[in-house]
Amino acid sequence: AQSVTQLDSHVSVSEGTPVLLRCNYSSSYSPSLFWYVQHPNKGLQLLLKYTSAATLVKGINGFEAEFKKSETSFHLTKPSAHMSDAAEYFCVVSGSRDDKIIFGKGTRLHILP
């Protein structure tokens, strides 16, 4: 069985400060993990993807995430927030054996001027 938990439903940071969006997962098998972003009235866009290669994954728009098996975490970070980063972010787990795709409930990122 698989599950994904996004630990914060809302995160607010000031422009120019670091961003941390937390995600923990549970999977019986070696998972693939994704982060997607959803801007208002736009489709989901893939930020980055982990599939058992390098544990530190770099994505678009300066985002990156680190896969930590011992902590079952896949937190999303960005060194310096920009106003355009304000959106909903989803952590996704996909199993390699049971073919289930599970989305987290999302974290809404607010950027303060």
Place this chain on the structure above:
Amino acid sequence: DTGVSQDPRHKITKRGQNVTFRCDPISEHNRLYWYRQTLGQGPEFLTYFQNEAQLEKSRLLSDRFSAERPKGSFSTLEIQRTEQGDSAMYLCASSLLAGGATLTDTQYFGPGTRLTVL
């Protein structure tokens, strides 16, 4: 590559009516997925196709829901006898299966169809 498109973008219907949504995937993609997203929640998997074969259906997909992908290209999702609880955003995604039989391939999402059942 024009991306995944969905039609209509918005649909308002009365309870008990039937509705049909269309999804056009990225042209060379062989996998197509349907999700439902309600307010404040992440997308929930409904079903997916590999070419024209429907390989999996979620428990969320009641017998009022049916999806087809007759020629392995576009797909339709029909909801019969709509209920107010069906109000949601219906998302379509597509991917190219590179090899193996897993769902680890990257999915590209359309803008969604927002359904409101009055």
